[in-house]
Amino acid sequence: xxxxxxxxxxxxxxxxxxxxxxxxxxxxxxxxxxxxxxxxxxxxxxxxxxxxxxxxxxxxxxxxxxxxxxxxxxxxxxxxxxxxxxxxxxxxxxxxxxxxxxxxxxxxxxxxxxxxxxxxxxxxxxxxxxxxxxxxxxxxxxxxxxxxxxxxxxxxxxxxxxxxxxxxxxxxxxxxxxxxxxxxxxxxxxxxxxxxxxxxxxxxxxxxxxxxxxxxxxxxxxxxxxxxxxxxxxxxxxxxxxxxxxxxxxxxxxxxxxxxxxxxxxxxxxxxxx
Amino acid sequence: xxxxxxxxxxxxxxxxxxxxxxxxxxxxxxxxxxxxxxxxxxxxxxxxxxxxxxxxxxxxxxxxxxxxxxxxxxxxxxxxxxxxxxxxxxxxxxxxxxxxxxxxxxxxxxxxxxxxxxxxxxxxxxxxxxxxxxxxxxxxxxxxxxxxxxxxxxxxxxxxxxxxxxxxxxxxxxxxxxxxxxxxxxxxxxxxxxxxxxxxxxxxxxxxxxxxxxxxxxxxxxxxxxxxxxxxxxxxxxxxxxxxxxxxxxxxxxxxxxxxxxxxxxxxxxxxxxxxxxxxxxxxxxxxxxxxxxxxxxxxxxxxxxxxxxxxxxxxxxxxxxxxxxxxxxxxxxxxxxxxxxxxxxxxxxxxxxxxxxxxxxxxxxxxxxxxxxxxxxxxxx
Numbered sequence: 001x002x003x004x005x006x007x008x009x010x011x012x013x014x015x016x017x018x019x020x021x022x023x024x025x026x027x028x029x030x031x032x033x034x035x036x037x038x039x040x041x042x043x044x045x046x047x048x049x050x051x052x053x054x055x056x057x058x059x060x061x062x063x064x065x066x067x068x069x070x071x072x073x074x075x076x077x078x079x080x081x082x083x084x085x086x087x088x089x090x091x092x093x094x095x096x097x098x099x100x101x102x103x104x105x106x107x108x109x110x111x112x113x114x115x116x117x118x119x120x121x122x123x124x125x126x127x128x129x130x131x132x133x134x135x136x137x138x139x140x141x142x143x144x145x146x147x148x149x150x151x152x153x154x155x156x157x158x159x160x161x162x163x164x165x166x167x168x169x170x171x172x173x174x175x176x177x178x179x180x181x182x183x184x185x186x187x188x189x190x191x192x193x194x195x196x197x198x199x200x201x202x203x204x205x206x207x208x209x210x211x212x213x214x215x216x217x218x219x220x221x222x223x224x225x226x227x228x229x230x231x232x233x234x235x236x237x238x239x240x241x242x243x244x245x246x247x248x249x250x251x252x253x254x255x256x257x258x259x260x261x262x263x264x265x266x267x268x269x270x271x272x273x274x
Numbered sequence: 275x276x277x278x279x280x281x282x283x284x285x286x287x288x289x290x291x292x293x294x295x296x297x298x299x300x301x302x303x304x305x306x307x308x309x310x311x312x313x314x315x316x317x318x319x320x321x322x323x324x325x326x327x328x329x330x331x332x333x334x335x336x337x338x339x340x341x342x343x344x345x346x347x348x349x350x351x352x353x354x355x356x357x358x359x360x361x362x363x364x365x366x367x368x369x370x371x372x373x374x375x376x377x378x379x380x381x382x383x384x385x386x387x388x389x390x391x392x393x394x395x396x397x398x399x400x401x402x403x404x405x406x407x408x409x410x411x412x413x414x415x416x417x418x419x420x421x422x423x424x425x426x427x428x429x430x431x432x433x434x435x436x437x438x439x440x441x442x443x444x445x446x447x448x449x450x451x452x453x454x455x456x457x458x459x460x461x462x463x464x465x466x467x468x469x470x471x472x473x474x475x476x477x478x479x480x481x482x483x484x485x486x487x488x489x490x491x492x493x494x495x496x497x498x499x500x501x502x503x504x505x506x507x508x509x510x511x512x513x514x515x516x517x518x519x520x521x522x523x524x525x526x527x528x529x530x531x532x533x534x535x536x537x538x539x540x541x542x543x544x545x546x547x548x549x550x551x552x553x554x555x556x557x558x559x560x561x562x563x564x565x566x567x568x569x570x571x572x573x574x575x576x577x578x579x580x581x582x583x584x585x586x587x588x589x590x591x592x593x594x595x596x597x598x599x600x601x602x603x604x605x606x607x608x609x610x611x612x613x614x615x616x617x618x619x620x621x622x623x624x625x626x627x628x629x630x631x632x633x634x635x636x637x638x639x640x641x642x643x644x645x646x647x648x649x650x651x652x653x654x655x656x
Binding site for chain 2: 165168173175176177181186189190
């Protein structure tokens with residue numbers, strides 16, 4: 001009994017240490033964003049200082065273009081998620097309820113595309129995009145995000161569909177429902193928590209994406225990733241401004257995540273406990 | 275109401291898409307299935323798991339396509355018709371209720387899809403709910419219901435549609451024993467009232483015997499016998515049916531035949547007119563003798579028909595006492611009157627009337643001699 005309690009206490013302390021280690025960079029980012037550039041640059045860590053909003057003002061100033069980048073981030077993330085779900089639902093439906101001997105291979109093949117590092121396909125995609133004029137284009141970036149997230153979305157939706165007993169789909173079939181009616185009146189309502197968490201995950205992955213955003217856009221389609229990177233200039237790093245910009249960039253998604261965390265957890269563990 | 279006809283129906287999973295992990299790819303899951311129902315008949319498909327009974331039902335439903343033969347509903351070949359156009363209703367073992375809909379919505383779903391007027395749907399749902407005694411549950415979701423209540427809703431969803439054919443796939447197997455017996459009677463009553471042609475799949479021979487007007491006994495995808503419950507009991511077509519129908523199961527003794535008497539280590543039984551001519555004319559030597567436990571009784575050691583053995587197990591059930599004896603190499607079960615005093619290790623002599631004996635061919639295991647005269651027993655070619 002005693003040993004169990006002390007083990008629990010030790011685990012608790014360990015959990016706190018790990019959590020703090022993970023959280024510390026974000027805390028430091030947040031602190032730095034309220035400092036002046038001089039304070040941000042000191043070698044000795046400084047936890048106590050009089051906070052200033054100067055960096056935020058600079059980051060949000062007229063010329064900084066924060067809202068332009070934020071709009072691009074929101075647009076590409078939301079639209080790519082919607083397209084991704086629209087493509088994944090029929091694919092997952094077919095694979096979950098009408099599997100054939102190639103279904104497993106197809107699923108593995110799809111996820112295997114995620115094994116290739118993005119930089120490995122950068123050149124061909126860059127050349128194709130350049131040829132068809134999709135560079136620095138919101139549509140081009142949206143399509144990239146869709147392609148990037150589609151395997152994950154299909155996998156997740158597929159696993160949520162698999163949790164729906166096949167009997168229920170067959171009952172709808174016998175009750176006279178067409179495939180569309182079965183999908184919209186039976187399958188989608190039942191998979192809704194899963195679809196919501198899949199959508200949120202895709203949204204977050206697209207919002208946080210930086211590799212393609214930085215390499216494939218310049219200004220007109222650039223997202224917040226490009227905006228943060230822009231604070232690293234030839235004259236040096238602006239730590240405080242960059243931190244403020246980063247806080248502004250991650251804030252929307254953190255707020256969204258905060259409000260939907262119950263939904264997320266429910267969706268991600270959906271089917272784990274019957 | 276409809277006449278359902280299955281002509282040479284077969285299912286082979288290797289043809290077309292292979293449903294994962296189901297059936298043997300090389301052989302037919304269902305083979306050479308022939309059956310014509312009467313209008314409004316209650317047909318039970320029974321057999322051990324994997325015998326093809328559920329596959330047969332799913333082919334009638336259209337959830338699986340038959341790879342050979344034809345399925346006709348009222349004379350129309352529906353083999354290529356999708357389930358929703360077959361005008362059938364199905365009750366699933368898992369009930370398969372729509373979890374996100376209320377009981378009323380579950381029952382109304384098919385009618386809504388047919389775009390029937392709301393008032394008409396309500397009338398149908400209320401009627402069905404009343405028949406099944408679930409009016410008070412109409413606003414609940416399936417997860418708020420007990421197993422028995424869900425079962426009723428599943429039945430309700432089927433009868434609301436007023437279909438040509440009912441299909442029930444082991445609908446009672448998820449209920450506890452007491453409820454199962456109650457629902458069994460209720461489904462039979464419901465069928466009497468609605469008089470809709472019904473197929474009922476079960477692996478439980480008691481359910482089959484109590485509910486079916488006709489029973490199709492299946493094994494390894496093939497029909498073993500199609501007959502009324504009493505004919506299956508009295509005139510089993512082969513050794514499998516004989517052993518499957520009846521509880522406790524029939525005893526089988528491997529015997530040598532000579533001059534109308536079959537015998538072996540510890541037993542000797544003389545045949546009567548039903549068996550004697552067939553066995554003698556076919557000059558049979560090795561046969562299987564089948565004796566139902568309920569046809570055995572205690573007798574003295576000098577009886578013409580006698581089986582002698584030592585008692586291994588005694589099960590006192592009150593109404594009856596079930597005794598297991600070692601007779602030579604065989605184990606024999608006898609069902610004796612409840613008041614019978616039997617001790618472990620006793621040596622007993624049992625007897626059985628000659629007209630209660632069953633004989634089966636040693637190789638083909640087909641029944642010999644006695645056959646149903648009341649109704650032609652449609653024994654399948656095995």
